[in-house]
Amino acid sequence: MDFFERQWASYRAIVEHDLMEHRAVAEATSAAIQAWLNARPAAAPPPHLLDLGCGDLALLAPLLQQLPLASYTGLDLTAAVLPLAQQALGNVPYPSHWIEGDLLAWATQEAGDDGSEPSAHAVDILHSAFAIHHLTDQDKASFLQAARRRIAPGGLFLWIDVFRQPGESREAYVARYSRRITTLWPQLTAEQQEHVISHLSSHDIPADRQAIAAAAEAAGWQWHWGWQGAHQAEALAVLTPV
Ligand SMILES: C[S@@+](CC[C@H](N)C(=O)[O-])C[C@H]1O[C@@H](n2cnc3c(N)ncnc32)[C@H](O)[C@@H]1O
Known part of the structure; x- marks a missing residue:
């Protein structure tokens, strides 16, 4: 197994054993999209959905x-x-497009320049699960400002991610999440636990949940929590353009 395959196998094991509550996330995501669809006028055209870090x-x-x-x-x-994503999606009655790219670069580039077809349409539903926490806090704020310009009026942004408690340092977060892995994730091998701890120690920068909601509101988003996990980390934020 190469480095990617090892890392991905560890992530697959986390999803399969529901260690980050992916099943509850999927249910909450479905409910949020359904509520948004139900609130649209009956004549509204079908929405374009973009998934960042799919x-x-x-x-x-x-x-x-x-x-x-x-x-x-x-x-x-x-x-x-x-x-893998294309295979999982299979045959669907709408076009699908696949882009190798960076989510911050997508947000900050001009609309219509992202390789998706039809290139001119705005994004009605923006979805991102467990990817944005890799950005620095400054880049997360830039992303929120730029994505606000890319979302269609009346659109929906579902941001699923890990977040820090208000005022919690990154070091304290990494220490408590690592403890959670070694004590509550026996389904992973010791080597897989080590991969996950090493990845999160070097790459994860979860936002302070209070500070990031304020930054989103300053960028022109209305923010509410659609779901919060049991471990004061995983959560779904529902953002709509003001
Ligand atoms: C933990 S996985 C989550 C995958 C999927 N969204 C899910 O919930 O199962 C994070 C994904 O985000 C991608 N990713 C990380 N940083 C990214 C970035 N800056 N731009 C685009 N994708 C990114 C990774 O390659 C990976 O596929």
């Missing part, structure tokens, strides 16, 4: 297959996941 779609595909979309676009920094 991964292999192992969990989201069943929901996507049922949604009345105009298009689905999966964007990910890791090219190797895109064929």
Whole structure:
């Protein structure tokens, strides 16, 4: 197994054993999209959905297959996941597009320049699960400002991620999440636990949940929590453009 395959196998094990509550996340995501669809005028055209950091779609595909979309676009920094995502989505009655790219670069570029077709349409539903926490706090704020310009009026942004408690330092967060892995994740091998702890220690920068909600509101988003996990980390933020 190469480095990507080892890392991805550890992540797959986390999803399969529901260690980050992906099943509850999927249910909350479905409920939030359904509520948004129900609130639209009956004559509204089907929405375009863009998924930033789509991964292999192992969990989201069943929901996507049922949604009345105009298009689905999966964007990910890791090219190797895109064929897996395409295979998981399978045949759907709307066009799908696959982009190898960076989510911050997508947000900050001009609309219509992201390789998706039709290139001119705005994004009605923006979805991102467990990807934005890799950005620095400054980049997260820039992302929120830029994505606010890319979302269609009346659109929906579902941000699923890990977040820090208000005032919690990154070091304290990493220490408590690492303890959670070694004590509550016996389903992973010691080597897999080590991979996950090493990845989160070097790459994860979860936002302070209070500070990031304030930054989003300053960028022109209305913020509310759609779901909060049992471990004061995983959560779904529902953002709508003001
Ligand atoms: C933990 S996985 C989550 C995958 C999927 N969204 C899910 O919930 O199962 C994070 C994904 O985000 C991608 N990613 C990380 N940073 C990114 C960035 N700056 N731009 C685009 N994708 C990114 C990774 O390649 C990976 O596929």
